[in-house]
Amino acid sequence: MLKGYLCLVLHSHLPYVRHPEHEDFLEEDWLYEAITETYIPLIKVFNKLTEDKVDFRITMSLSPTLISMLQDELLQSRYIRHIEKLIELADKEVYRTTFLSEFHTLALMYHKRFIDARRIFVDVYKKDLINAFRNLQDAGRLEIITCGATHGYLPLMEVTRPSARAQVFVAAEHYKRVFGRSPKGIWLPECGYNPSDDEILREARIRYFFTDAHGILHGSPRPKYGVYAPIYCKSGVAAFGRDLESSKQVWSAEEGYPGDYYYREFYRDIGFDLEYEYVKPYIHKDGIRINTGIKYYRITGDTDCKEPYIPTRAQEKAAEHAGNFMFNREKQAEFLFDFMHKRPIIVAPYDAELFGHWWYEGPQWLDFLIRKIAYDQKAIRLITASEYLEQYPKNQVITPSMSSWGWKGYNEVWLEGSNDWIYRHLHKASEKMTELVNLYPDSNGLIRRALNQALRELLLAQSSDWAFIMKTKTVVGYAVRRTKDHMLRFTRLYDGIKSNSIDEAFLSDIEYKDNIFPDIDYRVHK
């Protein structure tokens, strides 16, 4: 008997990294790696499930920056260059490993995978993977939801509400243009919610969003069903809370599935392991060693002596873990059903890039999970948030508490010693943008172009990724530069507009570099 529902949410986002002014740009690899390791494997899994007529529902958020990159012609052709290089390297690896049979099998596996990735990218989807996601949505399998325009972190925009509004409205408009319909839901960047943000969502006709567990649990009045039923904000927008138990099983560094010793080790890549001259053509052109994506070892254990990866063994583990996950959800649903006297919804959101990129076997695990849920049990069923709302339209009215899914659950990841300096600039630019919108309720020609570009620069500076990188100390220099560049570009446009001396050459230059959201209308920033 059906006891409850599981709502799997895959959040896919990458910041807008596109540098036409450079022939080769290290950070663009984030996109290329994600295409090969996450998006294409997920598309393959979903397509095969559809082909096999397996009933499934997945909610997937695609951030507008990610969609824009996947649809950008320059990045598309650069991806082909990237995958062709990888195929060439894998081919060399097939020879190099001739006398090492365990590695040879793996080299052949990568070679096949890369060729297949190229085929799917070029031949099947004509370079635009959004086609794949759109088809899956139209087939009723995926529910694609939107995100902040550039993944701006809303709770720290409390003093600049027009920017929060622009993040939501630009995203919703962009979604309509890409998918030909309005988004039903939104993944708030970093799951960051601040009371009254839902008012903006209502205005943009978005019906639901997700919060972290304590967003609902600490909401007022007390939620009768905890995170296992949606609530309505006073605005009428529904909120679904994250279930921490199902999250933990996958996410946790200590006890999560991805740490299993038979799974592939992420941190042993031939880009670092092999002789320098040999890998040189496949790493960064300045000679910096990078991940190539070809990795031969399994996690093995808490040791430096890693053992070769055995795909069949890893696959068995993925099946085992999928079974374990499903079993736990069944038990959870059964318990909750008795407790609540109605069918609970268990919301399990993950970063899509976990599947395939960080956790190589992730897409396989998902495939096993979906098939097992469809055929091996009757207690739970997959559902999307909007379908649940249709079934249970009557819900408690609650004001959720401010929250995020970042470390410690609030704003600290994006507001601490390393990154707090950005807010005085971001807020100032936001104020100036509002001032410009009030000054120019209507405009055309060069001024309009400058105003639109000013909003693009502001939005790009607001990506939560820059503050996040500053905190995690990975590519800090790049994140700092991006923040400063967009702010400087914004200020120069602002000064030009105010003094009626817009430098068109400069404007054209940054329109060319920061070409996101071609149809943007600056007046949403109000």
Added chain:
Amino acid sequence: MVRKKKNKVKNVKRKITKLVESLKKKTKAVIKKRSKPLKEKSVKKVKKVSLPKPVIAKIKFKPDEEIKRVITEAKIETPVKEMQYYPKEPFQPVYEPKPQELPKGYNDNKIVAMSRDPWWIHVYWEITKEKLDLVRQNLGNKIDNSRCILRVYDVTSINFNGRNANSFFDIDITLGASNWYINVSRSDRFYCIDIGILTAEGEFIMLARSNVVSTPRETPSWITDEEWMILPSDFEKLYALSGGLKLGASPVGLKKLAKERLKMHLASGAISSLASPVRRQLPRERGFWLSVNTELIVYGATEPDAKVIVRNRPIKLNKDGSFSLRFALPEGRQAIPVKATSNDEKDSRTITPVVSKHTE
């Protein structure tokens, strides 16, 4: 597909119209700048061309950087047969001399507050020198022994007018710090923060007042609603379940549960696409170390159109008929037969190097 094509055509059309317009404008601008006469006629010709390339030919002088750029951009948008990975001449960012820095301030007198979590508030401020000088002047010698402070008001449930705060406390600061983390210790409250000067006599001169900011709740709300009534013990159970906590044998109280939940959040680490949830092993602490591997390069050449098979796998020759292969070399004896067959399959040759590796 059709829609996409239509869009593409539309895009290209729009691009070209835009390009022609901007070229017209730019041409005029350039004419002025260079004071070189350019007949209206040639501009009209520009209108007729469908691809930007001939435009260069029509304009007799070397196009300026921006024109070149516009052309390159249009090229990318135009469907081209040849794969183009990047504009052939990487664009030089001449308009932005780098590196530039952001200004230290914006000539404002203000203080802005943001909550970090249930217990901490972050403020940043800017006070101009003019404002400070004016205050100093007004204060005269009362400025001696005065201090710069943040006055933190608890303004929960009131309409704050500067005098009716529930309570307040002061923090000594240095003005130059420009930002501060304030430990308010209390969740679910509203705060407002003044920055100002406190004289030895206790007179407070406000320099700027912040927005009102609230700290989020750190525990469940005490408010329940009648329609959706839940027993406290049931809620506690649900709270533990929702938070992914194990239920204890005896009730432990919500406060403790909330604390447990927070601890778990601490352990889960930051979540983002750009961070790995997969644990990275820290490099072992160890002393001097050495690792040695051997690889073998087998190279050679034959007729460029010959077929070459190395250890039963056909290989691709370079244009000049040469080839080079690399093998990881394990211990022991390895044979690497290389067989070349002419294109007409009449001639064939095999050479088999045998290599043995032995580590002492």
